[in-house]
Amino acid sequence: AGLIGALGLDRPLVCGYSDGGQIALELGMRYSHLVRALVVGAAGYDFASAHTQATLRRIGLPAPGEADFERVGQTLGRLVDLSATHAAVYGPDWWKTLLLQLSVLWHTPPGYAPEDFARIQVPTLILMGDRDGWVSIDEAVAMYRMIPGAELAIVPDAGHAFPWMRPEAFTGVVLEFLLRHAASGTAR
DSSP states (O other), X not given: OHHHHHHTOSSOEEEXXXXXXXXXXXXXXXXXXXXXXXXXXXXXXXXXXXXXXXXXXXXXXXXXXXXXXXXXXXXXXXXXXXXXXXXXXXXXTHHHHHHHHHHHHHHSOOOOOHHHXXXXXXXXXXXXXXXXXXXXXXXXXXXXXHSTTOEEEEETTOOTTHHHHSHXXXXXXXXXXXHHHOOSSOXX
């Protein structure tokens, strides 16, 4: 919301995926009046679910503030590689600090209630792959049902990383939705 204000944007179209999808969801719940439409990709609300907890254990994050760094390196090597780009500023082990912080975030349910979802009063697309290890299809369907007028897209044969693994499928679904909900003129 602060970025929208700082840039002087007039009700932009917002797309977020994974943790970015969580941000889009929060934006819709708290500041729906600031956006024209939302894409909430691979975001959830029940982080305590057996589905999500099994994934966290599998990748090496068994509890909030705990990490098996070797296991995480094997399962989330891309995250480790990305955080290594900040090593010059934060030090070579910064990725471990980031990972411990993420483990707390990913283990902590946001505590949303149905009325929080009902506050989203803009066109919203709930988007995920059918093989997502982080968020279950049941959770996506539940959010779709709680958000007035929401749309749901479940991409077949796609996991959590499908925007990077199948960018044409991701881009096609997202652009079709956003262009339908863009105001006359150029969508930002």
